[in-house]
Amino acid sequence: MTTRSGRPPMLHRPHSVLWWTKKRNYVVYVLRELSSVFVGLAALGTVLVVHNARQGEAAWRAFLEVASSPIVAVLSVVGLAFALLHTLTFFGAARLALVIRVGGKKVPGDVVVYGHVAAWVVGTAVIAWGVLR
Amino acid sequence: MSVARGISNEPIWWWPFSGGGMFAALFVPIHLVLFGLAIPQGWVADPGAAQLTALFEFPLVRLYLFVFVAGCLIHAAHRLRYLLVELGLHALGGVLAFVSYGLALAGSAWAAWVIFTP
Numbered sequence: 001m002t003t004r005s006g007r008p009p010m011l012h013r014p015h016s017v018l019w020w021t022k023k024r025n026y027v028v029y030v031l032r033e034l035s036s037v038f039v040g041l042a043a044l045g046t047v048l049v050v051h052n053a054r055q056g057e058a059a060w061r062a063f064l065e066v067a068s069s070p071i072v073a074v075l076s077v078v079g080l081a082f083a084l085l086h087t088l089t090f091f092g093a094a095r096l097a098l099v100i101r102v103g104g105k106k107v108p109g110d111v112v113v114y115g116h117v118a119a120w121v122v123g124t125a126v127i128a129w130g131v132l133r
Numbered sequence: 134m135s136v137a138r139g140i141s142n143e144p145i146w147w148w149p150f151s152g153g154g155m156f157a158a159l160f161v162p163i164h165l166v167l168f169g170l171a172i173p174q175g176w177v178a179d180p181g182a183a184q185l186t187a188l189f190e191f192p193l194v195r196l197y198l199f200v201f202v203a204g205c206l207i208h209a210a211h212r213l214r215y216l217l218v219e220l221g222l223h224a225l226g227g228v229l230a231f232v233s234y235g236l237a238l239a240g241s242a243w244a245a246w247v248i249f250t251p
Contacts, residue, residue: 017221033216039157040209042164043202044240049168050198051247053185060182067173076169083161090158116158124163130188131167132177 032089035082042079091116146234150211153204160201189248198248203241210237 020026052063066072094116095109171177180188188194210233218226 015221020220030216030220033212033219036209036212036216039161039205040213040237040240042157042161042169043205043209043244045168046164046198046202047240047244047247049185050189053182053189054247055182057182060185064173064179067169068175073170073174076165079169080162080165083157083165086154087158087162090154120159123159127160127163128167130194131180131185 031082032085035086035089038079038082039086041075042083087120091120146207146211149204149207151208152200153206153208156201156204157208161205164201195248199241199244202244202248203237206237206240206244207234210234 020030048063052059091113095113098112100107100112167177172179189198214229214233217229222229
């Protein structure tokens with residue numbers, strides 16, 4: 001059976017909107033997916049940083065004034081918690097998703113994760129150095 | 134009964150989605166620590182607009198910033214699209230895809246304008 005678009009029809013059994021509160025795994029899944037909201041906000045925040053810095057010292061000072069407010073500070077702390085959740089779960093998924101072979105042998109999942117953590121540490125250090133030097 | 138295979142736009146979004154997810158995993162934490170907390174709260178010395186602008190002039194830094202922003206936006210759009218469907222908005226699947234990817238592309242265009250304008 002197909003629909004007019006050629007795809008099989010999608011059938012959904014009615015269920016509560018709060019289905020994800022029933023199990024701990026589901027809650028973690030929804031929180032993990034929600035982390036993408038803060039990933040998007042961090043991206044837009046980065047554009048604001050570039051925009052205001054390029055406008056000159058006055059615009060940059062005004063930007064820092066807003067960014068130092070309690071609301072933005074709380075948003076940044078919550079965003080950082082979600083960002084770290086994204087980082088950890090993404091590296092965990094790479095263990096399963098990335099199949100790397102060296103000399104015909106599969107690289108163990110732990111090594112893949114350690115490689116990602118190493119890249120994270122180096123990337124973090126390079127950006128901090130570039131901005132603060 | 135014949136089952137026709139539908140054409141999916143999934144592969145087009147998969148590459149920027151997974152690449153954006155990697156960029157987000159590696160770099161969002163330090164971006165938030167530096168520009169959301171450490172510099173505004175005065176935990177470290179403010180580099181100032183002149184030093185930051187000089188940094189943002191480097192072609193490689195511009196490329197990094199654009200790939201970071203566009204990748205993060207497309208990653209977020211892709212994930213939120215499916216999360217909202219999973220949370221019950223099955224009927225709005227097509228609209229959600231249009232709105233989420235549309236916003237991600239609009240945000241990327243804005244980022245390109247801010248980052249690459251001389």
